[in-house]
Amino acid sequence: MNTRADVLARLAAQGLALPTPPKPGGAYEPVRVLGGVGYVAIQFPVRDGVWLWQGRLGRELSTEDGYQAAQACALNVLAQIDATVGFEQLAGLNRFEAYLQTVEGWDAFPRVLDGASHLFLEALGEAGKHARAPLGIERLSKNAPIALVATFTLRE
Amino acid sequence: MNTRADVLARLAAQGLALPTPPKPGGAYEPVRVLGGVGYVAIQFPVRDGVWLWQGRLGRELSTEDGYQAAQACALNVLAQIDATVGFEQLAGLNRFEAYLQTVEGWDAFPRVLDGASHLFLEALGEAGKHARAPLGIERLSKNAPIALVATFTLRE
């Protein structure tokens, strides 16, 4: 089991902190918990209302920008978990779908997704393991280069 | 708990009715229920075999058309729940992914998704709460402007 202090310490060791969880921009919940499963609303690379990256991977943004943007999305997923159920209740992540704005010929999906995967594993250890899916999508809100849709399971 | 009469009355108060649930167009189930979770097949803005909206948001269709089309998809989600498990069995919606055909520069995702979110909340109350994800996709079947993929949890 991860305590909140565990997670914060592991993030701090990498120079990272838990951001303020983004507020929903519509009539929905940031996390819906039912039947022992948590369904996190889409998370973008935004912090305190500022969009950290905008554009397409392979045009305005590099693959390395994408890695950082994926990490920023993953931090928001963690912030949402922290704000709703808390890390102590987390059995583990299930899967995340990553949606990316890219250009023709760009194909560095695994490297970008690892920006989120590495963060989850470093912050949560065993509970951070997950399946995933990279999806090159036509358009994301606010011209975001990447967004994550994640699901997790609670401890019984 | 919502009874069927509750849901129908709330829809009627808005001038809406539960449509006939669309039949699958292939070798799949309209709703798959396993382990206390209901997985609804993709729902389009179609009614009685007629496609109510077709085209792209920001080109053939306005944002307000999108709001109405999202509501039509949400009504079909409700119709599928009604036809399989019934509203009495519903603990609540989990999350929906909304896939939208849009054009470059169009960015009114939250308003369009609220067409589905408002319907779910008005028809189901607390059980209608949900997380969600807006996704600008290249192409949907039948040139639909929007489609919803929804999941729900049954009462134990």
Add this chain to the structure above:
Amino acid sequence: MNTRADVLARLAAQGLALPTPPKPGGAYEPVRVLGGVGYVAIQFPVRDGVWLWQGRLGRELSTEDGYQAAQACALNVLAQIDATVGFEQLAGLNRFEAYLQTVEGWDAFPRVLDGASHLFLEALGEAGKHARAPLGIERLSKNAPIALVATFTLRE
């Protein structure tokens, strides 16, 4: 309940065999199992490291190629289930999302998805029933024409 021998025999009757499950190309699990649900990472039409189909449906590839490619993805889903929990533990498939690279005007989603649906039903019988969603996506890794994201439920 399906035994492994059942599944292999049904595949063999169609001239098919269970492939080697593809290894993850990043820091994730091929299947994550939590709370009685299995979340399969995205599966492409790849076998033993060779990409069986690449391109867009309606341009380099025909609808019939798409049907075969969907079947190849579905075989990989089965291989992942076999390699992690085994068919004996499977209560049933839940839903799959199918992501397709297509061109303007192409609209044979149901036929292509049936390539996966037929395989699941033939191999698993009742347990192979599922909901599904066809999604025309801008770009997939390795220029794959189709990829599947599937979820299943374990027996209690």
